[in-house]
Amino acid sequence: MAKDDLRPQPDPASAPDKMRAENLRAWFGDHQALKGVTLGIPEKQVTAVIGPSGCGKSTFVRCLNRMHEVVPGARAQGTVLLDGRDIYAPAVDPVRVRRRVGMVFQKPNPFPTMTIRENVLAGLRLNGLKVQDEDALVEKALRQAALWDEVKGALGRSGVSLSGGQQQRLCIARCLALEPEVLLMDEPCSALDPIATAKVEELIRELSEQYTVVIVTHNMQQAARVSDRTAFFYLGELVEFAPTDRLFTGPSDPRTEDYITGRFG
């Protein structure tokens, strides 16, 4: 499969794991959505999670920052290591985990009552944190999210006055302002048009120089374009996890091959 090589490819096998899930299981009420997933997420690379609807890919990334349990009736078991520490250990505060492992959602969700500037600073305010130079932080986060040039003259405008793609990049900036180590993206482009999608994809590649990125997508071309490694989920199980090139050109599991050749899903 042709891969759009815009940046030097690190050897996917050599990067150490930033996060690691071990025998991770998750439920919604009685329904088991994840059936024992073990997977290492290499540092400062983009890991894509693909699979048909309902395969547990979103549940998996929501377990990585303990957002899964926010849904009533949802629970998770197993181990998720962040720099070797289990974030599901009893003493761990989920709030602290989420500060280090940021998340961008499928639907852009800027806070509608806040301006663009306030949205970027929302993470700090919501954590009761203070920063010396707010202006510098706003500019830095918006630059990192490739939004600065478009909004620098309108920071006082409402966050929801932006276009969908701009809103999604604002959400990314809001995440980056907290300086997380890992960025989880749950189908970040599925509500965006192709041009906005291209911008976000380019941004993802840039971000992976500094951050560990995990992106859920149902768009296989997107996974092929942006990721270093790809995990294929099916029916709550991890079927195959390999460097993206290899997964798309020579999958070792017949189910992976069926999915990427469009036979189901």
Add this chain to the structure above:
Amino acid sequence: MAPAAQPLRSPPEPLPVPAEAGGLSALPGQAPGGDDLELASVSRSGRRRTEALFTAACILALAIPLLALAILFGGALIEALPQLSFGFLIRFPSHQADQAGILPGLAGSAILMLLTAAMAIPLGIGAAIYLEEYARPGRLTRLIELNISNLAGVPSVIYGLLGLELFVRVLALGRSLLAGAATLAMLLLPMVILASREALRTVPLGVREAGFALGADRWRTLRQVVLPMCLPGMLTGVILSLARAIGETAPLIAIGALAYVGFLPESLLDGFTALPVQIFTWVMRPQAAFRANASAAIVVLMLLMLLFNASAIWLRARLQRRYNW
């Protein structure tokens, strides 16, 4: 893993293709086998008639209450005109109808509203926040929710009797402003809770999740994100409930609001009257002149309620424009 692989490997089954004629007649609303085109045109003119009939019924349903309201208000206004003056607002009641005024009633109603709002709003919004954001869904929560919905439908005189026993007698507040306000607050609580919960529910889950995902706890997300978003809706509901309370008569009579008050209350434990109670007293009088007074007081009360409702609408529009969502 292995069993799941088998069905996937098998070639996709061909889609069941409907028979060409059967495919069309299978559409809902069309008799099978009939001439589709003609049937459709007949049913369309029938649909138009039904549509016109339904529209007429809806307009009628709107017109009847509006007309009734116009007649009632117009009648009261005509009867009230000779009595309506600034002096009427600032005089004390009197046994001479043309000398009487509604100052104690107005003052009583105003103080009652302030006290009631001070009691019902924080309690009601607090309860709504607890039920909507913190309570674990379960049998107890459902029971509480059901009861609150039921309480919103309890006749107001029942609240009056409860207030009489609880506030006037057991808590020994007497027939005072405080007892009256507490009774009205009880009456308002279910309405304020329901309206506030409704407003909280309009905030999409995605926005709350965004707060949590940024590492905020429940309270900070609520205060900085959720509450600012639902404030317009909450305020509207609260003000509309207050507007209802200002017209309540039965519970105040039940706890013993005074029929004749020749003074302004000096403390919260003083006896009181309220505008609707004053109206009720005057209506009971046999003399026509007092009925004119009652009409004039009704007009004042109506204007007050309109003012309340208008301010609710204005406030909502203003906040919504500011927040642009």
